[in-house]
Amino acid sequence: MIISLWRYSHLLLAISSAIFLLIASVTGIILALEPMSDVIKPYAIDNIEDITISETITALQKEYDEIIEITVEENDFVIASVVTKEGNDERIYVNPRTGEKLGVPERKSGVFKFATNLHRSLFLKGIGRFFVGLISLLLIFIVITGILLIGKRQGGILKFFSKVNKEYVNQFYHVVIGRWFFVPIIIIAFTGVYLSLEKFALLPKYEVPHRISAQTEQKKETIASISFPIFKKITLTNVKSIEFPFSDDVEDYFTLELINKELIVHQFSGNILSEQQYPFVKLVSYYSLLLHTGKGNVFWSVVLLVTCVAILFFMYSGFYMTVQRRKGSNLIYNIEDKDASEYIILVGSENGSTYTFANYLRSALLSVGKTVFVAELNAYTTYQEAKHIIAITATYGDGEAPTNAKRFNRLFSTIEPVNRLQFSVVGLGSLAYPEFCKFAEDIDEMFRRHSKFISSLSLEKINNKSTDDFKNWIQKWGVSVGVSLDTKTVIEDENWKRDVFKIIDKTYINTDNTFLLRLKPRDTSIDFRSGDLLAIRPEENMVERLYSIARIDGDVILSVKKHDLGVCSTYLSKVGKGDIIKAAIKHNVNFYFPSNTKDAILIANGTGIAPFLGMMKNKNRSTRVTLFWGVRTKKSIDIYNDFINFSLMKEGTRHIAYSRENNIYVQDLIRNETDSVINVLNRGGVVMICGSNDMLKGVISVLEKAVKNQLNVSLNTFIENEQIKIDCY
Numbered sequence: 001m002i003i004s005l006w007r008y009s010h011l012l013l014a015i016s017s018a019i020f021l022l023i024a025s026v027t028g029i030i031l032a033l034e035p036m037s038d039v040i041k042p043y044a045i046d047n048i049e050d051i052t053i054s055e056t057i058t059a060l061q062k063e064y065d066e067i068i069e070i071t072v073e074e075n076d077f078v079i080a081s082v083v084t085k086e087g088n089d090e091r092i093y094v095n096p097r098t099g100e101k102l103g104v105p106e107r108k109s110g111v112f113k114f115a116t117n118l119h120r121s122l123f124l125k126g127i128g129r130f131f132v133g134l135i136s137l138l139l140i141f142i143v144i145t146g147i148l149l150i151g152k153r154q155g156g157i158l159k160f161f162s163k164v165n166k167e168y169v170n171q172f173y174h175v176v177i178g179r180w181f182f183v184p185i186i187i188i189a190f191t192g193v194y195l196s197l198e199k200f201a202l203l204p205k206y207e208v209p210h211r212i213s214a215q216t217e218q219k220k221e222t223i224a225s226i227s228f229p230i231f232k233k234i235t236l237t238n239v240k241s242i243e244f245p246f247s248d249d250v251e252d253y254f255t256l257e258l259i260n261k262e263l264i265v266h267q268f269s270g271n272i273l274s275e276q277q278y279p280f281v282k283l284v285s286y287y288s289l290l291l292h293t294g295k296g297n298v299f300w301s302v303v304l305l306v307t308c309v310a311i312l313f314f315m316y317s318g319f320y321m322t323v324q325r326r327k328g329s330n331l332i333y334n335i336e337d338k339d340a341s342e343y344i345i346l347v348g349s350e351n352g353s354t355y356t357f358a359n360y361l362r363s364a365l366l367s368v369g370k371t372v373f374v375a376e377l378n379a380y381t382t383y384q385e386a387k388h389i390i391a392i393t394a395t396y397g398d399g400e401a402p403t404n405a406k407r408f409n410r411l412f413s414t415i416e417p418v419n420r421l422q423f424s425v426v427g428l429g430s431l432a433y434p435e436f437c438k439f440a441e442d443i444d445e446m447f448r449r450h451s452k453f454i455s456s457l458s459l460e461k462i463n464n465k466s467t468d469d470f471k472n473w474i475q476k477w478g479v480s481v482g483v484s485l486d487t488k489t490v491i492e493d494e495n496w497k498r499d500v501f502k503i504i505d506k507t508y509i510n511t512d513n514t515f516l517l518r519l520k521p522r523d524t525s526i527d528f529r530s531g532d533l534l535a536i537r538p539e540e541n542m543v544e545r546l547y548s549i550a551r552i553d554g555d556v557i558l559s560v561k562k563h564d565l566g567v568c569s570t571y572l573s574k575v576g577k578g579d580i581i582k583a584a585i586k587h588n589v590n591f592y593f594p595s596n597t598k599d600a601i602l603i604a605n606g607t608g609i610a611p612f613l614g615m616m617k618n619k620n621r622s623t624r625v626t627l628f629w630g631v632r633t634k635k636s637i638d639i640y641n642d643f644i645n646f647s648l649m650k651e652g653t654r655h656i657a658y659s660r661e662n663n664i665y666v667q668d669l670i671r672n673e674t675d676s677v678i679n680v681l682n683r684g685g686v687v688m689i690c691g692s693n694d695m696l697k698g699v700i701s702v703l704e705k706a707v708k709n710q711l712n713v714s715l716n717t718f719i720e721n722e723q724i725k726i727d728c729y
């Protein structure tokens with residue numbers, strides 16, 4: 001319960017501050033570059049801690065007529081307001097060792113100005129500043145809940161830095177990077193809050209009240225300012241600013257603003273007339289600014305930059321994990337009611353993967369017509385018609401229940417089952433943890449002790465999400481409860497990641513009962529090539545149907561033959577332009593068009609032409625392609641005209657058999673052209689065959705004879721060295 005409370009708080013805080021954090025981190029990255037860019041400017045002074053005020057004044061007095069003020073910036077640039085020998089007032093960067101003018105203070109560069117405004121106030125002035133302060137505060141809580149979560153995950157705060165098991169990449173790095181960066185993030189967040197409080201004048205007020213007695217004020221002796229002991233002692237690294245006396249009047253003094261205090265110094269004697277230490281609040285403000293901005297410290301600004309990048313990574317990985325967790329439970333939708341189902345599958349999962357296993361079992365049972373109900377262990381209740389209960393659960397923490405199973409123990413001891421039930425428990429865990437599948441053991445024990453539960457199979461522990469082990473268990477379990485379950489297709493199916501495609505073009509159905517579909521993948525980065533397969537499953541729990549595809553201009557082209565009883569082809573014949581379908585690309589690397597071949601012979605019948613449409617279109621100009629294709633009638637090819645204009649193909653490079661018109665089939669065309677096919681094979685070219693198995697048989701028998709007669713080798717030699725590539729169905 002506690003872990004879920006912390007996790008929800010962590011998540012809720014992260015979600016509520018996401019947009020602002022995103023802006024703050026991106027602008028933070030830009031602003032962290034500012035101190036780095038300062039270093040390469042010509043105004044930076046080395047070893048400022050070695051230069052005394054005295055030396056600086058001496059150097060400046062040589063170069064200028066009068067000094068009005070000296071300011072030392074956080075990045076160790078020294079600015080002097082002076083009157084030049086020519087009588088001009090200037091505010092310039094100077095070298096405090098020589099007094100040399102180094103440049104004139106410029107305006108902040110546009111990018112940094114923009115980033116600063118966005119970072120500080122989102123261009124919303126006061127209200128924006130308030131939000132930024134609030135987000136900094138939330139960030140502190142995000143870090144605290146994060147630390148607690150890591151502690152909990154690692155089995156105690158003392159094991160905070162112990163080894164993290166790498167199970168889920170994002171989760172692993174979320175934890176590992178989190179352990180490295182929680183300190184700088186806390187610093188950034190705390191200083192951010194502090195600076196906001198200061199802006200809104202919410203910090204205790206402070207003043208620096210100097211009291212100078214009339215006596216100390218009196219002009220006693222005159223010493224040159226460069227000889228003042230205090231000026232010889234203090235180096236520029238401690239100075240923020242020095243205001244020079246306005247006139248020779250004894251009531252005008254040197255005012256020194258140092259890092260930690262303010263001094264009033266008599267302009268003739270060099271005596272300290274007043275010394276006021278800054279209160280703690282002001283010191284914290286000063287250091288907050290330095291720590292938050294990285295000003296004057298390139299190393300810290302690099303830390304700040306990397307920390308901002310880390311925050312962006314936490315946002316990405318955190319949301320990824322949340323989506324994964326949700327995805328797991330979303331896998332399950334129940335067709336039957338809990339009280340109408342014979343098989344009840346209860347799931348314990350933290351990160352969602354156990355749901356995939358539960359779904360394997362569910363699909364296997366559904367495919368043999370059983371009624372199944374799936375729920376999380378926390379939802380344990382009574383089941384009127386149930387005969388079997390199967391608990392599939394992960395273990396978390398140090399042998400504890402995953403979040404959605406924490407309540408199971410209590411529910412189990414209070415809810416009395418309606419019927420006697422056969423039970424079986426599967427633990428999904430990892431041998432990397434000392435308490436391997438401990439929670440599954442605990443549940444198994446609870447069922448065993450209960451008089452209304454009868455064990456159908458002993459506890460099964462599965463290490464590292466092994467699908468093979470789970471598959472074996474399904475079969476064993478099936479035998480023990482008297483159902484024969486086929487896991488082969490189910491498990492392979494569930495490993496199937498589907499992408500979303502939009503139908504952007506569809507042809508009419510031609511005389512071959514064939515039509516073409518052009519699909520645009522929603523995710524344009526999906527990797528696929530002509531020759532790959534598109535797996536489509538029109539209904540859940542159905543075996544997928546595979547189509548050979550072409551890739552043309554980033555779109556998927558598939559040629560579908562409509563069969564009267566074909567569920568998938570009927571489904572595809574009904575979809576229309578603009579419709580969305582879900583399908584999976586299956587890579588078919590053995591049927592890719594070789595990039596380096598000079599000669600290729602492509603052999604297809606009917607819809608087998610699909611991958612060749614892309615291959616012919618995208619091939620190198622220097623590659624010679626000869627096509628052999630079988631269709632029913634001349635009209636059959638019209639639907640393909642948008643992709644390949646067959647009539648424009650060079651004489652001799654296209655051989656089309658019209659079975660309904662000339663009673664000729666592809667193999668007949670090849671029989672007439674065996675010499676050219678053998679030539680291509682002999683020269684190292686490829687022969688690719690796509691279409692029906694019947695066509696393949698005919699083609700192979702023709703080629704086998706020709707190869708045997710003319711080359712005296714077996715056709716297998718060419719199949720094995722991948723000069724003959726086959727994709728038939």
Ligand SMILES: Cc1cc2nc3c(=O)[nH]c(=O)nc-3n(C[C@H](O)[C@H](O)[C@H](O)COP(=O)(O)O)c2cc1C
Pocket residue numbers: 153154167348349350351352353354355394395396397398399400402428429430431433434435436437438464465
């Ligand atoms: C933080 C953490 C703690 C874990 N603790 C245990 C454990 O004590 N015993 C165990 O067998 N497996 C442990 N595991 C492994 C998980 O139980 C296993 O990976 C499981 O398959 C995850 O399923 P899920 O994705 O449905 O949550 C732990 C995993 C993580 C990430």
